[in-house]
Amino acid sequence: MHTENTECTAFQGDLDLPRSRAANERLHALIPGGAHTYAKGDDQYPENLAPVISHGHGAHVWDVDGNRYIEYGSGLRSVSLGHAHPRVTEAVRRQLDRGSNFVRPSIVEVEAAERFLATVPTAEMVKFAKNGSDATTAAVRLARAATGRPKVAVCADHPFFSVDDWFIGTTPMNAGVPAPTGDLTLAFPYGDLAATEDLLTRHRDEVACLILEPATHTEPPPGYLAGLRDLADRHGCVLVFDEMITGLRWSEAGAQGLYGVVPDLSTFGKALGNGFAVAALAGRRDLMERGGLRHPGDRVFLLSTTHGAETHSLAAATAVLTTYTEEGVTARLHHLGERLAAGVRAAAAAAGVADHVVVRGRASNLVFATLDENGRPSQRYRTLFLRGLLAGGVLAPSFVVSSALDDADIAQTVDAVSGACAVYRKALDNGDPTPWLGGRPVKPVFRRWA
Structure with missing residues (x-):
């Protein structure tokens, strides 16, 4: 079933990032790929929703448009104590x-x-x-x-x-x-x-x-x-x-x-x-x-x-x-990851997508899989999910935690996951997530053609 419904294509709290979009154009004009690490490229994020970061502190970062995010996987897993520790x-x-x-x-x-x-x-x-x-x-x-x-x-x-x-x-x-x-x-x-x-x-x-x-x-x-x-x-x-x-x-x-x-x-x-x-x-x-x-x-x-x-x-x-x-930072990372994983799994189950939004990995190094109607990894459903997280103020190419997270951060993340999973369920029922993508899907880093 494929039903185009323009009223459901936007997420509540969807971002408008004019300064980030302009900065991304400057990046691509001067830097091959628009980033110094391929995994940080704007092709890894939903179209027009790739924030350019201004600064960070603890578990939070701010983009050049003034939006604040809870950040996971900071610096490709490098910032495990939080920014500016x-x-x-x-x-x-x-x-x-x-x-x-x-x-x-x-x-x-x-x-x-x-x-x-x-x-x-x-x-x-x-x-x-x-x-x-x-x-x-x-x-x-x-x-x-x-x-x-x-x-x-x-x-x-x-x-x-x-x-x-x-x-x-x-x-x-x-x-x-x-x-x-x-x-x-x-x-x-x-x-x-x-x-x-x-x-x-x-x-x-x-x-x-x-x-x-x-x-x-x-x-x-x-x-x-x-x-x-x-x-x-x-x-x-x-x-x-x-x-x-x-x-x-x-x-x-x-x-x-x-x-x-x-x-x-x-x-x-x-x-x-x-x-x-x-x-x-x-x-x-x-x-x-x-x-x-x-x-x-x-x-x-x-x-x-x-x-x-x-x-x-x-x-x-x-x-x-x-x-x-x-x-005892390693123990704290595991504790935070366990709480986050439990919350995400509960939110996915409540929305009826527990078999499609799947949290994997050691608690200190969590990743998530986004699976389609047939249980196969899907870049399109990943795009939908990332878009929902961003709308909820969560920047999360993974769920890799830093020790700077607190209870409020975990709760906000789970709320954002709940919102994303509700839309995910609609897309599964629709049989096609395209109306909720807002543009081209995210792409794998390792691919032959740009």
Whole structure:
């Protein structure tokens, strides 16, 4: 059934964002894609409803039109303490008049390394960088150097590892990557040890490392991570945990600290800086030292960047790690996420869409699925849902919480979900959400054509 009803195409409280629309045009005129991260592009939001942010504080952000939102997934999961957290900003402020970069290492570098390794005791050495891609690429290079093998095996069920060719060559956005480079990267399914062993057997003595997120929206099957550890040992591979998301959110020591399986190398970022640019490669001393000066073998160009040890970001990371351990932030993230998930599920059930608006993931890292009449993921229904959330003052590409949320924020979010789910039900009954989209649907990040 398809019924065009112009009276039901608008959400109550629908936004008008003239300044944001104008700013988006300026962004596209000067910046490819209109953003410096594809996941922040206006194609990820309903048409004409992509706010351009003016500032943020705690769990809230304001757009250039003056609207305030409760924000989830802040900074692509990086701002887990809330914007402008006082302990972090004060640590950075103390460095502002002391200089940011020098011709030799600063004492801040060793202090940050000591704090990191005290928080993640499964690692023996750490090296800092500015972004996660540099850290994961360094891990791959190090694994290739240590094993003398050319190929990399990545978990096919995890969406992103690096902007560099070894990974981007495997995605639909592989323009500019030579085919032979992409051919060196293999894929294995998450949770399937037999398939992974088959891959390693078929490519015997060719795979330098297995790299994966230890957990995402699903918990690892019992024994899975330990089984990967055993496979890596038996096949002579380096086991790499990408803890960009799980780091701090699963436990202060990441997923490796929670599940008790120690990788050879691991990478951290996102929550590590609470929005400041810092990432880390950590791991076994004998591997990490190959990128140093105290070993007899060939030197590995591990991580060497002009701004990798900029003092403000390292001060921020030290403050973040201290705050997590002293204030029990990870436990608070789980508590807030559990409350939010319960509220969203109740609202969806009340509207009769519990099988279509589905909350998934660990409480500290919630995502939502928007499913169509046949239970399939739908970008059109995602558009409808996002539009309803925005109308309720909620900016939520996910439901990933920050510790700055409070009871009122959770209640307002659930109210916004209720409003969105009521319209979702109408769209399902209509058999077509198009009248409620307000324009083109949102698009997946990884696609071949713009």
